[in-house]
Amino acid sequence: MSANVTVRGSDDVTASEPAAAVEAAEAAAEGAPGPVGRDRTVAVVGTGTMGQGIAQVALVAGHPVRLYDSAPGRAEEAVAALTARLDRLVEKGRLDATAREAAVGRLHAARELDELADAALVVEAIVELLPVKQQLFADLEKVVGDDTVLATNTSSLSVTAIAGGLRLPGRFVGLHFFNPAPLLPLVEVVSGFATDRDVATRAYETVKGWGKTPVRCADTPGFIVNRVARPFYAEALRVFEEGAADPATIDAALRECGGFRMGPFELTDLIGQDVNEAVTRSVWDSFHQDPKFTPSLAQRRLVESGRLGRKTGHGWFSYAQDAERPEPHTAAPAEAPKRIVVRGDLGPAEPLVELFEAAGITVRRKKSDGGYIELPGGGELTLADGEASFEYHREEIVYFDLALDYARASRIVLSTKEGISPETLVEAVGLFQALGKQVSVIGDVPGMIVARTVAMLADLAADAVDRGVASAEDVDTAMRLGVNYPAGPLEWAGKVGFRRTSALLGELHERYPSGRYAPSIGLVRRGYAEDAEDAG
Numbered sequence: 162m163s164a165n166v167t168v169r170g171s172d173d174v175t176a177s178e179p180a181a182a183v184e185a186a187e188a189a190a191e192g193a194p195g196p197v198g199r200d201r202t203v204a205v206v207g208t209g210t211m212g213q214g215i216a217q218v219a220l221v222a223g224h225p226v227r228l229y230d231s232a233p234g235r236a237e238e239a240v241a242a243l244t245a246r247l248d249r250l251v252e253k254g255r256l257d258a259t260a261r262e263a264a265v266g267r268l269h270a271a272r273e274l275d276e277l278a279d280a281a282l283v284v285e286a287i288v289e290l291l292p293v294k295q296q297l298f299a300d301l302e303k304v305v306g307d308d309t310v311l312a313t314n315t316s317s318l319s320v321t322a323i324a325g326g327l328r329l330p331g332r333f334v335g336l337h338f339f340n341p342a343p344l345l346p347l348v349e350v351v352s353g354f355a356t357d358r359d360v361a362t363r364a365y366e367t368v369k370g371w372g373k374t375p376v377r378c379a380d381t382p383g384f385i386v387n388r389v390a391r392p393f394y395a396e397a398l399r400v401f402e403e404g405a406a407d408p409a410t411i412d413a414a415l416r417e418c419g420g421f422r423m424g425p426f427e428l429t430d431l432i433g434q435d436v437n438e439a440v441t442r443s444v445w446d447s448f449h450q451d452p453k454f455t456p457s458l459a460q461r462r463l464v465e466s467g468r469l470g471r472k473t474g475h476g477w478f479s480y481a482q483d484a485e486r487p488e489p490h491t492a493a494p495a496e497a498p499k500r501i502v503v504r505g506d507l508g509p510a511e512p513l514v515e516l517f518e519a520a521g522i523t524v525r526r527k528k529s530d531g532g533y534i535e536l537p538g539g540g541e542l543t544l545a546d547g548e549a550s551f552e553y554h555r556e557e558i559v560y561f562d563l564a565l566d567y568a569r570a571s572r573i574v575l576s577t578k579e580g581i582s583p584e585t586l587v588e589a590v591g592l593f594q595a596l597g598k599q600v601s602v603i604g605d606v607p608g609m610i611v612a613r614t615v616a617m618l619a620d621l622a623a624d625a626v627d628r629g630v631a632s633a634e635d636v637d638t639a640m641r642l643g644v645n646y647p648a649g650p651l652e653w654a655g656k657v658g659f660r661r662t663s664a665l666l667g668e669l670h671e672r673y674p675s676g677r678y679a680p681s682i683g684l685v686r687r688g689y690a691e692d693a694e695d696a697g
Contacts, residue, residue, distance in 0.1 A: 282367065
């Protein structure tokens with residue numbers, strides 16, 4: 162292999178041998194366990210898409226790699242498939258021919274499990290069945306040395322349970338790669354109840370040396386990403402089930418206002434409704450039916466109907482060749498008001514004031530205990546706070562949703578009660594259209610779409626941190642890199658304000674008193690700390 166190999170694109174792997182050597186030397190000097198040496202064999206058990214992807218990452222990083230599969234001939238097929246992948250990288254100019262030849266020379270198929278005896282690291286990527294995995298590792302313990310690190314790529318099973326019957330459970334760790342493994346940078350390094358700290362550190366340093374971004378995580382249902390991400394799907398489904406908006410509009414709100422790369426309905430169609438629902442149900446069951454993780458009945462019906470998404474040609478949307486993609490609800494053009502009054506501080510929506518002024522709208526500021534925008538006709542525009550318009554019988558209240566960045570958002574979502582005066586709604590719509598935004602008007606749903614989603618993501622993130630699952634930094638990193646969130650949940654809540662985020666959930670809890678929206682004590686504590694800091 163050449164001294165420095167950088168591979169980018171659809172098979173993205175970055176490896177720098179000198180950098181890895183420096184890191185290993187520094188770790189050794191500090192007395193910390195270093196990564197598995199590049200001259201040591203990495204074995205991968207299971208040759209499906211994930212197994213091949215992990216093998217490619219280790220191979221391009223410079224390790225000898227052995228592939229094993231219990232099905233006869235599968236390992237040889239995987240070697241051929243990986244060789245073809247390397248050939249494509251050479252054709253695209255992402256890997257030089259010399260490095261390709263060296264990598265192919267280090268890649269071997271194993272017909273028997275005992276051919277993995279000299280491996281320094283064995284990564285398992287087989288079927289997600291606990292007894293099958295337990296038996297595999299029991300067999301591996303009879304073959305490999307006591308210093309071999311054993312790792313599982315499980316995404317849904319307990320790392321602790323898989324290692325439970327091992328003679329040396331301390332050398333067992335979770336290495337949860339994301340698919341496709343060569344492309345996605347995140348790896349969750351999961352410590353089971355018995356995992357030795359040095360083993361977890363060695364695994365962490367190894368995948369870091371492979372060009373990945375590892376995060377440390379305790380063994381908890383869903384680890385970091387699949388635990389914290391549940392509200393992204395669940396709140397969208399809840400808004401849909403309440404009849405407040407259709408899937409296309411909800412997706413557009415989270416993409417074009419919230420800054421997420423994909424909406425939850427299109428994303429679950431891509432993942433597979435059966436897969437996404439199974440993960441949700443698994444996490445819910447693992448947390449003893451905690452209402453914060455309650456699955457959606459609407460999604461269950463979709464799965465029962467066989468509409469699983471792209472793979473079946475129909476999910477929330479149709480993927481037939483002649484099918485028209487539903488468009489989000491978008492309000493007709495409306496005349497913008499020439500002047501508005503901003504009362505109090507708009508909080509995270511304060512950047513709107515400068516945008517209104519830049520659009521030629523006269524803005525007057527007046528002091529007020531609450532922050533809202535007063536329209537010329539007397540109506541009020543208020544940032545989503547967990548309440549609903551129908552609660553204000555005489556007032557003309559229109560809520561607008563939270564945006565990641567109001568300047569860059571291309572869509573603003575409004576929510577209001579039935580029977581609001583047409584004049585108020587026209588002024589509200591026209592005001593945001595004057596900024597060049599498309600406007601969607603949805604039903605009167607507390608917390609709207611983006612605001613309640615971000616609040617719930619932050620709540621689960623804070624709870625995970627406070628329960629010792631991972632650090633705040635690792636949680637935010639995992640959510641940005643693992644599921645492409647535009648910001649880490651705690652980072653985003655910090656910008657919105659932990660007090661405001663907690664208060665929104667408190668209002669939702671009053672209106673849906675099931676426990677689902679009760680803010681975690683950690684989120685509430687952060688709100689009080691924020692108040693104390695502001696006062697100081």
